[in-house]
Amino acid sequence: MKSRVLILGAGFGGMELATLLSRSLGDDADVIIIDQRDSFVFGYSRIDVMFGKTTLDAVRLPYASFAKPGIRLVKETITAIDAEAKRVTTNRGTYEADFLVIALGADYDMAATPGLSEHGNEFYSDAGADRLRDIMPDFSGGPVIVGICGFPYKCPPGPSECALTLHHYLTERGIRDACDITFVSPLSSPMPASAEMANELVNTFEEYGIRLLRQKTVVRLEPGLAVLDDGTELPFGLFLGVPKHQPPQVVIDSGLTEDGWVTIDLPTLETRFADVYAIGDMAATGLPKSGTFAESAAQSVSSSILAKLAGGDVQRNTGQGTCIVEFGDGRVSYAELDFLTGPKLEAVFHPPSVAGKTFKNGFDETRRTRWFNA
Incomplete structure (x- = not known):
């Protein structure tokens, strides 16, 4: 039966x-x-x-x-x-x-961060990303904030990918010098599960002139102003946010x-x-x-x-997975993580490379074939 x-x-x-x-x-x-x-x-x-x-x-x-x-x-x-x-x-x-x-x-709790819907943009939903596709070409300069509004959130490297890709996007448009990029994160590290990946990201942020504010959360947006949980106020011309999840x-x-x-x-x-x-x-x-x-x-x-x-x-839950990070310039880094099969977290880090992009493409193609016969 x-x-x-x-x-x-x-x-x-x-x-x-x-x-x-x-x-x-x-x-x-x-x-x-x-x-x-x-x-x-x-x-x-x-x-x-x-x-x-x-x-x-x-x-x-x-x-x-x-x-x-x-x-x-x-x-x-x-x-x-x-x-x-x-x-x-x-x-x-x-x-x-x-x-x-x-x-x-x-889901995303937009109301948990007052002003986010009215004065900012989120890039974690299909609709939010599609809306930004029309907004980005009209942005001509000023401070940009990539801000996280709550923890935990999906895809820990996602905000870092946004900040790095934004740098290259603005550079290609010839307006990077007219823009300051600040990344606001509630975490002490942009990638807590892999110290090597975190160091690579921090070093790249410094190289690209992206300011990283750690252990801070965006709690409110006002017109052109982001307010953090410690009272810090950051002006912005463009806000790219990760909404609080629930x-x-x-x-x-x-x-x-x-x-x-x-x-x-x-x-x-x-x-x-x-x-x-x-x-x-x-x-x-x-x-x-x-x-x-x-x-x-x-x-x-x-x-x-x-x-x-x-x-x-x-089979007990292995807690195994892979975190993939786009560096925005054709290179991809990834970390293979194993949380539960051994006595401690195991993380195998693969530095950013063009070969990493091939790995990501293979990841995509495998699931398209497995699930959709595509």
Whole structure:
């Protein structure tokens, strides 16, 4: 008898989990994925969109191209989650499952930073990056702030990539000397998981004349002025922000969150409800909120579900992932991270290089092929 697996969210974690279950169970799989979007976008593509290197339409991967045995992907809006009953209500109906996996990612709380919507810009959403694609060519000079408005946030290297790419963008336009770039971060390091990558970023910031303000958070924007949590006021002509993150409201309303995020058992990703798992950005793992860590979580959950269905070993969450950083000049650096398989964090750093760009392209192509047969 089939057991239904219900996956909420078709991001890195959801797509990988569905793919793994389909490969193991084939037509015997009974998996439904629910997502309100009609396409997938790699988060790192938004940097290219905002600086005019590509368009949003060009980087979208339609979910209509996702076809796997035993998998059904539906475009619906989730309105309620009953974790105890493993029941989900959408704008079109109700679904019940034997296994429920919540992989809805993190949303952006723009209202948490007063003035951000009115006086600044965010580049972490598809819409925000697309809007900046039209705004950037009209910017002619003045102070620019790349500012983080809360922690934790997705893709720890993302703001650094923005600052570095901005430097090259302004240089190519011949207006870099007319612009000051300040990067405001709540962290003590631009890449805490890899000291070598952090040093490379700090040295590059210094080389490019990018001012780094550490352990500070943007808490309010006024017209042309960013206010930090220590009271510092920074003038700006252009503000590029990372909004405060939170789980989707429907997840908060479900009662699954504690201290802002969904509580899980880190080795298994299981919530306090049996056979209900949470993977990806909204789960309180303490690990970087990044697609590859959602993938490794999906591998653990897949093994757990398969073991309960047919026996076999359960793979504990490895906490493994890769953080990739664009330096904006054709070079890419990346760090391979392993948080949980050994007694301490292991980080293998690959300095910025053109070969790193080849690695990133391969990362992209592998997932396009694996998920979308593209």
